Amino acid sequence: MAKKQQEKSQQTMNELMASAIELFGKNGFVQTSVSEITEHAGYAKGSFYRHWNSKDELFLLIVEQKLKRYRETRNGKVDKATNLAEAMDVIWDFLESIINDKNWSSIFLEFTVYSAKSEILRKLMNKSVYRLSNEIFAELVRDHVETDFPPEKIGALNTALFEGYLIHRSLGTQVLSIKDVRQAAIALALSNGSKQS
Amino acid sequence: MAKKQQEKSQQTMNELMASAIELFGKNGFVQTSVSEITEHAGYAKGSFYRHWNSKDELFLLIVEQKLKRYRETRNGKVDKATNLAEAMDVIWDFLESIINDKNWSSIFLEFTVYSAKSEILRKLMNKSVYRLSNEIFAELVRDHVETDFPPEKIGALNTALFEGYLIHRSLGTQVLSIKDVRQAAIALALSNGSKQS
DNA sequence: TCTCAAAAGTGACCGCAGGTCATTTTTCGA
DNA sequence: TCGAAAAATGACCTGCGGTCACTTTTGAGA
Known part of the structure; x- marks a missing residue:
């Protein structure tokens, strides 16, 4: 035994x-x-x-676990989206659920920027297991893009806006609300990926 | 003597x-x-x-000095802008000049996120002397906004997109170019602050 | 129940960080 | 030339991530 x-x-x-x-x-x-x-x-x-082996390693494990859990709560809803606007709604419900998880969004931000200094960590952070990644959003959006604007760019712009908002938020600046950013991100995605504006 | x-x-x-x-x-x-x-x-x-008194203090001094210099190269051009689109062009010429200053944009990003952990630094970083701040962009844009969308939000969304791109960039992700982000930011500002879309 | 190797747990130690301060060295007016 | 004040020094402090020789606990086999 x-x-x-x-x-x-x-x-x-x-x-x-x-x-x-x-x-x-x-x-x-x-x-x-x-x-x-x-x-x-x-x-x-x-x-x-x-x-x-290191503090980094445990942290990555926690990130992986947390992201997996966020995604699980999102499952099913994705398939129901029938157009780009609905897909973006699913994405932003997901992002808001992260923001609502205490101050973990700030901590993800902290680690993301921290990881940029090490080549090994940087490579890891570009994998979707550890990151609210561009490519995941791209995947969710791909089937609904009606223009020839690359879905990866729609995903990446969405990530940028979200993470930029996290910086804004972690500095305590109060100019933007999550609703403002959500609206802007959706408007941006639609203007790039939808036929009518 | x-x-x-x-x-x-x-x-x-x-x-x-x-x-x-x-x-x-x-x-x-x-x-x-x-x-x-x-x-x-x-x-x-x-x-x-x-x-x-500290490493932080010297770094802030360097930031202040660098931002002042960036702004000087921008002076004059601002007044020539006659509409929102031109004002946004001036802003993005300015932001691109920062990106072109070796890897200082990454270092600003690093320090910005680092500063979020200290209340004192956080307050300082919300001052325009130390930051590519929302409020500066808001000021540059204010006279040209034709809608009732708050200029501060236009400025803050612009900052968010820019800083989100800095994260994207510092991770070595290659999906977005500065041109992509510039276009997106300008489109976003115009859709919020301009009468015709 | 006893034995003992393997596994789990320990904490002094390493190099290095930001920051301090008693001491030494340099400067320069009287 | 002298000596007070300013400039420069580096050993030292605490605390960090990480290491490893050591002690304690565990449990299968005799």
Whole structure:
């Protein structure tokens, strides 16, 4: 029965991960130290590195898990969209659900910009598992684009507007509401990808 | 003649600042250490803190200086704009000049997101001296808006799209070109602030 | 029940960061 | 030439991410 040891190890991982999610969510990525995470879970620092190779690695795992969950809540709704406007509505319902997840949108932003400094992280962040990526939006929109404007660009412009809004938001600037940005993004997508304006 | 000492002090500041600009420009804000800055200029670490209270403080000074210079190259052109489309062209010529300044746009982005974590820095970054700010764009656009859409929102949406593009860019994603974003931003501004679409 | 190798857990330690400050060196008017 | 004031120094502080030799716990087989 080596099973029990594995279970214990898994249990420890879960506890450390829960602690990490709580502290990252409260204080952000950089401002949360590995010592804090382990201490808060009742372990010593060294235990962290038995389970993950770096703070980055655990954070990416959390991001992957969170994105997966966001997407699940979105499932089904996508197929119902019959035109570009409806597809954009689905996308923005999705984006708003991220914004409503405490301050995780700010933390994603923080990590995204942080990741730009490392080539390895940069490559990872361009994968859709870790990112509210251009290409995912492009996919959702592709079937409904009526012009020859590239769907990837519609997706990327949408991402840009959203992430630009995250910056605006994380600085505490109050000029834009999420509704303003949603409207603008949809108007932009329609003007590029829809036959009538 | 206490002048000579002041001059020497000023000289040291200039040397340290030049060293900082070079190293920040090459490696970014976080990845450039104060020791590197002083060493590269031929001083000891302590000398840095005789002139500035923190790394942040010097960086803000550099930002202020750079923004001032960008704006100077823009002066005059603003007054010539007779409608919203021309005003947007002036703004985007300005933004492109920032993008063309080596990788400083990425570094501004890095510091902007970094600053969100400190209340003091956040407040500073909302001032127009330190930021490619919403309100500056709003000002440039105000006289040419023909609808009742708030000029501040036009400015803020423009900033969001630009900074979102900076993220896209710093991740090395190649889907969007600066031209794409410029077109989108101008289309967006015109659709909100111009009578005919 | 006892044994002991393997797995889990520990925390002192490393190099380096931003920042401090008592001390040394340089400057320059009297 | 002298000495106070200004400039420059670098050892030192705390805290970071990460390492690893060590101790403790676990559990299958005798």
